Amino acid sequence: MSDLARAAIRRLRTGVVPNWELAHFSVGYDPVKKLVEQSLGALGRDGKSSPLFARGEWGTGKSHFLSYVGTTAAGQWFASARIDLNARGVALSHPQRFLPIIADSIHAGDHIGVQDLIPRLIHIAELRERMYAFSETTEAGDLGWAVRTLCDEFQDCGALGLANHAAWAILRGADLSWSDDATKREKALCRIAALARLCHAIGLKGLVLILDEAETIDQLWNVRSRLSAYHVLGRLFEMESLWCALGSTFRFDRTLRSDLSNDVLATAVMTPAAKSFLQGWRREQYKIMEPPAINRNGAHELAHTITSLYQTAYSHRGENGIRERCVDEWMRNPVRNPRRLIRLLVHRLDVSRKLTGAATHAERAALNG
Numbered sequence: 001m002s003d004l005a006r007a008a009i010r011r012l013r014t015g016v017v018p019n020w021e022l023a024h025f026s027v028g029y030d031p032v033k034k035l036v037e038q039s040l041g042a043l044g045r046d047g048k049s050s051p052l053f054a055r056g057e058w059g060t061g062k063s064h065f066l067s068y069v070g071t072t073a074a075g076q077w078f079a080s081a082r083i084d085l086n087a088r089g090v091a092l093s094h095p096q097r098f099l100p101i102i103a104d105s106i107h108a109g110d111h112i113g114v115q116d117l118i119p120r121l122i123h124i125a126e127l128r129e130r131m132y133a134f135s136e137t138t139e140a141g142d143l144g145w146a147v148r149t150l151c152d153e154f155q156d157c158g159a160l161g162l163a164n165h166a167a168w169a170i171l172r173g174a175d176l177s178w179s180d181d182a183t184k185r186e187k188a189l190c191r192i193a194a195l196a197r198l199c200h201a202i203g204l205k206g207l208v209l210i211l212d213e214a215e216t217i218d219q220l221w222n223v224r225s226r227l228s229a230y231h232v233l234g235r236l237f238e239m240e241s242l243w244c245a246l247g248s249t250f251r252f253d254r255t256l257r258s259d260l261s262n263d264v265l266a267t268a269v270m271t272p273a274a275k276s277f278l279q280g281w282r283r284e285q286y287k288i289m290e291p292p293a294i295n296r297n298g299a300h301e302l303a304h305t306i307t308s309l310y311q312t313a314y315s316h317r318g319e320n321g322i323r324e325r326c327v328d329e330w331m332r333n334p335v336r337n338p339r340r341l342i343r344l345l346v347h348r349l350d351v352s353r354k355l356t357g358a359a360t361h362a363e364r365a366a367l368n369g
Contacts, residue, residue, distance in 0.1 A: 005313035012306070012346050015339040017064060021309065022071045027302045027338075028292035029068065035289060036072050043078070043243045044205035051237050051244040052287040053214075055253070059337035061291035062247040066210050069245045070107070073208040079108040079199040080208040087219035092211070093228035094180060096188035099173030102195065108204055114171050114195075118147075122154050127202050134201040139240075142187065143194040146170040185228070189235045196242040206241040215251035226259060227267065227274050234273030237280070256281055294338055299327045302338065303345055310349050322348045 004020070011018045017025045026032070035052070042049040054065040070080045081102040083090060090098050104113045111117040121127045128151055134140055135148035146167040153164055169175050173191055176184045196207040217229050236244050256278070264270070265278055280286060294302065303323045310316060326348055330341045 002312050005309055008309060009313045009346060012309075012342050013350075015343050017067065017342070019067065019071050022064075022068055024305050024309075025302065025342075026064070026068055027294055027298045027305075032065065032068065032289065032292065033072075035287065036069055037076075039243060039245075039287070040073060040076055040078060040205075040208070043208075043241070044076075047200070047206070047240045048238075049243040050285065050287055051246065052289065053252075054245065054247045054291060055250070055288055056290045057249050059335055059339070060293075061338055063212065064338070065289075065291045066212055066245060066247050069208065070210055074107060074109075076205065077109075078205045078208050079106055080210060081106045082210040082212065085211055085213045085216050087216045091220060091225075091229070092214065092217055092232055093220055093225050094185060094188075095192065095232050096173060096176040096179065096184040099188045099191060100177050102192060102209070103172040106195070106199075106207070108199070115168060118150060118171075119160050121202055122150065122160070128154065130201050130203070131198075134198055137197075139194060139197050141190045141194050142170055143191060143198065147198065182228075185232070189232065192236070193239045193242065196239055200241040206243060208243050208245065209236065210245050210247075212247040214246045214248040215255070218251050218255040223259065223262075223264060223267070224269065226255070227264070227269060227271075230274035230277050231271045232273075234271070234275070234277035237277060238273070294336060294341075296327065296331055299330060299336075299341060302341060303327050306342060306345050307349065310346065314353060316349065316353045322352060 008018045008021050039049045039052055052069070054062050054069075056062050066082070070082060073080045082105060083098045083101050085092050085098070090101065104115075106112070106114060106117065108117055111120055118131075122131065131147050131151050135144040135151070137144070140147065149167040150160060150164055154160055170191075173188060176188050176191075192209075196209075199207045217226055220226050220229060233244075236242065260278065260282060265275060292298075300323075303326060307323050323345065326341065326345045330336060330344060333340070
């Protein structure tokens with residue numbers, strides 16, 4: 001039995017597709033693959049790429065779409081970070097609140113988070129010199145001192161100790177996240193831009209920033225709060241070495257249409273960045289794509305992938321028409337959520353498999369749950 005395949009099945013029981021199986025479960029993704037690769041190519045070549053909106057209602061596969069973007073980026077040597085937005089603790093209008101999430105979740109190769117990434121790379125003399133060079137540029141901003149401090153400590157001590165906590169606080173944005181002040185918003189945006197440039201400086205092709213639940217912009221307090229969110233989007237979209245992929249429902253579109261129809265562009269407090277975003281949206285200059293819908297043929301393809309993985313995991317070949325019945329049942333449901341087909345088929349395969357005395361407690365618990 002394959003331990004990796006069994007680990008994948010455990011995740012599929014909860015409807016989560018593991019990253020290492022994502023390509024196999026991305027049915028009908030040829031147009032998505034083409035668009036994502038074009039966008040990543042532009043980011044790596046030009047340092048900029050037009051933002052991408054993955055649009056669709058709940059259950060249409062937006063999360064899978066965004067995971068596909070992140071996995072593809074990782075495979076092509078881009079760093080990536082993902083934020084699940086909400087209107088409370090992680091509001092789009094307050095980037096100082098999600099800067100620590102970016103810093104802690106930034107994924108490059110086998111490293112996750114700046115406190116994992118930098119200590120590993122700083123041992124390499126060439127990359128350390130690149131960090132030094134980056135720290136001396138004006139684009140480094142506040143991060144320049146933090147990166148230089150870490151490099152100096154490593155040069156002096158041969159390792160990074162606890163004395164550099166102030167440098168880590170700046171790199172992670174811990175000194176900004178406590179405040180809602182507008183000046184902290186601008187500092188946070190500057191540090192996000194600097195993090196993207198730092199990724200490029202150390203040999204990565206750029207930073208892919210994934211923002212899910214962008215429709216929560218309609219839950220912000222008022223139009224001034226939304227204008228702050230539009231400002232943040234405008235600033236993010238213009239940053240060098242950064243590409244944004246956003247997940248949103250039609251609520252996001254309706255909110256923008258409402259604000260534009262109410263002549264929000266004439267608001268006195270409109271910033272150039274907010275105006276740039278809103279005008280770009282009105283001109284339809286951003287890429288928008290809905291996750292591919294799965295028809296019966298696609299459902300059979302997905303079901304075949306699941307049963308093949310299940311057989312690899314448990315050497316279980318008692319499929320006996322389960323796949324066909326699950327696809328028929330799934331097709332009768334008007335809400336054809338791919339996650340539901342995955343969980344349904346895995347459950348039916350679990351039920352059909354007679355557990356032996358060697359079955360683990362975790363497997364029994366998963367079946368009972």
